[in-house]
Amino acid sequence: MSCTTILVGKNASYDGSTIIARDDDSGSGRYDPKRFIAVAPADQPRHYRSVLSHVEIDLPDDPCRYTIAPNVLNNRGILAEAGANEHNVAMSATETIAVNERVLGADPMVELKPAHGEPGDVDHRDERPGGIGEEDIITLVLPYVATAREGVIRLGELLETYGTYESNGVIISDVDEIWYVETIGGHHWIARRVPDDCYATIPNQLGIDDFDLADAFGERREYLCSADLREFMAAHHLDRTMDAAPGHFNPRKAFGTATPKDHIYNTPRAWYMQRHLNPSEDWDSPAARHTPESDDIPWCRVPEAKISLEDVDFLLSSHFEGTPYDPYGTAGTAESRHRYRPIGINRTGHMVAIQVRPYAPAVNRTVMWVSFGSGPFTAAAPFYANVNDTPAYLRDTTPEVSTGNLYWANRLIAALADAHFYETSNAIEGFAESARAYGHRLVERTDAELREMTAQTSASESQESAGAAEITENASIATIARLQQSNEEMAEYLRTHVTKLLNDVLYTSSNLMHNSFAMSDRWN
Structure with missing residues (x-):
């Protein structure tokens, strides 16, 4: 490639x-x-x-x-x-x-x-x-x-x-x-x-x-x-x-x-x-x-x-x-x-x-x-x-x-925005900054929750040593489930904000079409 x-x-x-x-x-x-x-x-x-x-x-x-x-x-x-x-x-x-x-x-x-x-x-x-x-x-x-x-x-x-x-x-x-x-x-x-x-x-x-x-x-x-x-x-x-x-x-x-x-x-x-x-x-x-x-x-x-x-x-x-x-x-x-x-x-x-x-x-x-x-x-x-x-x-x-998926939504945004790079740049830069900031916050929050889950598991194991293996296995399942939940949260953020960005870029690009005309009839 x-x-x-x-x-x-x-x-x-x-x-x-x-x-x-x-x-x-x-x-x-x-x-x-x-x-x-x-x-x-x-x-x-x-x-x-x-x-x-x-x-x-x-x-x-x-x-x-x-x-x-x-x-x-x-x-x-x-x-x-x-x-x-x-x-x-x-x-x-x-x-x-x-x-x-x-x-x-x-x-x-x-x-x-x-x-x-x-x-x-x-x-x-x-x-x-x-x-x-x-x-x-x-x-x-x-x-x-x-x-x-x-x-x-x-x-x-x-x-x-x-x-x-x-x-x-x-x-x-x-x-x-x-x-x-x-x-x-x-x-x-x-x-x-x-x-x-x-x-x-x-x-x-x-x-x-x-x-x-x-x-x-x-x-x-x-x-x-x-x-x-x-x-x-x-x-x-x-x-x-x-x-x-x-x-x-x-x-x-x-x-x-x-x-x-x-x-x-x-x-x-x-x-x-x-x-x-x-x-x-x-x-x-x-x-x-x-x-x-x-x-x-x-x-x-x-x-x-x-x-x-x-x-x-x-x-x-x-x-x-x-x-x-x-x-x-x-x-x-x-x-x-x-x-x-x-x-x-x-x-x-x-x-x-x-x-x-x-x-x-x-x-x-x-x-x-x-x-x-x-x-x-x-x-x-x-x-x-x-x-x-x-x-x-x-x-x-x-x-x-x-x-309905991230790949094609981003491809559409790029194809629309390319011809109007400066007119759409504020919307794209704003989306990028917000997405990365949200991503950092999400990772820090998820990491913190996992630390708390680990501390609780350790406390349970010390109190019930006979069932420690089962507790550990259940904790591992819960941890991976929490990671998947975090990933879903990130994906949902992207779905919402990429859709909005596509809407904004489409609106801006539509107004800049070569066949645009400012005057409209009196009923609009």
């Missing part, structure tokens, strides 16, 4: 959480409806077959419960895209990236080879399945891991065993760590842990710019990779390092691309995100070290201030505000305002920022901040991940247009 990713280490975030966030954008000319669902262990397949590549994989018999934001239509597979499981492991998959021709020559993609002819024909050849890809990864990994590191290892084993037919970046996090995995050709991969005091930005481009092979093949504290990566690189002369520290190399130069298309489509997005989070640097003058078309924008860096969910929501909805490249702006020229691909684009299906909070108990630790549709015209709202079911307003998205 065409996407933009920002990862926030726990010491770089405003409250000590790890935060992984990604826009999921459809390809040009396509709009994929999205939904938000919980998957019970009983609903997880035990034998998996990919829709696109036809690869078949037997899965373990002990999956856990997890919550995801997949496509509505199954024509290209599940495409779970973003999810969190009951062990508070979060994933976002995938960020489409690209590797260069040298890599593809050394380790080709594992593509589906259709059967030729009929069985019994002299030239008949059975179908050869392809590898795993975006449609498969969360489904194959998330239900079976209890830590982010376990997720990286499982994904790596799947890539080495089955290969892949596309280049992807995959994010896996827990309360302590964020790992970013990049696929290298058909069977190889690298992974780097985001430093705790840093954020990382990835705009559809192989991004890791430093890799420590000594650590990857030693303590494996910050770096992981496929078992034969060193031999693979040496055999095919892939390392282009000139000035890295001993044992280090630059994967972006070794494996990635730097084309004119990257300078239009990818690098400007990294430039803008880092411009926002490190504003004291020179980003705009002729002497600026990094421009929108620079190939050496760092993969990660320390921000100047701790990063909030509002920063994440703004950045993944942004369209180069405050620069000559804003398609809704007045600076620059008509050409500059459409020179680069914005982050908040018309084709966004959803943005999910997954927050794993160290100060919350395990049962309510993970919150998924979800928005559907084009980012500049909506806002992310919080939903607890550890639930058995999700609100119908987000779960039951229809394949066709309907104002």
Whole structure:
């Protein structure tokens, strides 16, 4: 998928959480409806077959419960895209990236080879399945891991065993760590842990710019990779390092691309995100070290201030505000305002920022901040991940247009407001601020109620130790029910206020139609 990713280490975030966030954008000319669902262990397949590549994989018999934001239509597979499981492991998959021709020559993609002819024909050849890809990864990994590191290892084993037919970046996090995995050709991969005091930005481009092979093949504290990566690189002369520290190399130069298309489509997005989070640097003058078309924008860096969910929501909805490249702006020229691909684009299906909070108990630790549709015209709202079911307003998205669900309501608002951006901006900004504020209050209130429920359960257990196990089980059921109630409250808030916003934007846009006429007959 065409996407933009920002990862926030726990010491770089405003409250000590790890935060992984990604826009999921459809390809040009396509709009994929999205939904938000919980998957019970009983609903997880035990034998998996990919829709696109036809690869078949037997899965373990002990999956856990997890919550995801997949496509509505199954024509290209599940495409779970973003999810969190009951062990508070979060994933976002995938960020489409690209590797260069040298890599593809050394380790080709594992593509589906259709059967030729009929069985019994002299030239008949059975179908050869392809590898795993975006449609498969969360489904194959998330239900079976209890830590982010376990997720990286499982994904790596799947890539080495089955290969892949596309280049992807995959994010896996827990309360302590964020790992970013990049696929290298058909069977190889690298992974780097985001430093705790840093954020990382990835705009559809192989991004890791430093890799420590000594650590990857030693303590494996910050770096992981496929078992034969060193031999693979040496055999095919892939390392282009000139000035890295001993044992280090630059994967972006070794494996990635730097084309004119990257300078239009990818690098400007990294430039803008880092411009926002490190504003004291020179980003705009002729002497600026990094421009929108620079190939050496760092993969990660320390921000100047701790990063909030509002920063994440703004950045993944942004369209180069405050620069000559804003398609809704007045600076620059008509050409500059459409020179680069914005982050908040018309084709966004959803943005999910997954927050794993160290100060919350395990049962309510993970919150998924979800928005559907084009980012500049909506806002992310919080939903607890550890639930058995999700609100119908987000779960039951229809394949066709309907104002009865969040995805299509937001799509309609964006399409109406786009042509009248400034006339509708006050209503949209007011909605976004109010929705996020309500979301923060709701989470704090729910957390407080859960603390009180836990205290009461502990008191009951101490008084009735013989029935402690039953008390604990009942408390767990009650806790998840309370999380689902909170999610329903958030969904109902959105239903009410998104409907009002649609009404306001429709009214404003109707008054600005080109065939409008102020005079009416005397009876009106």
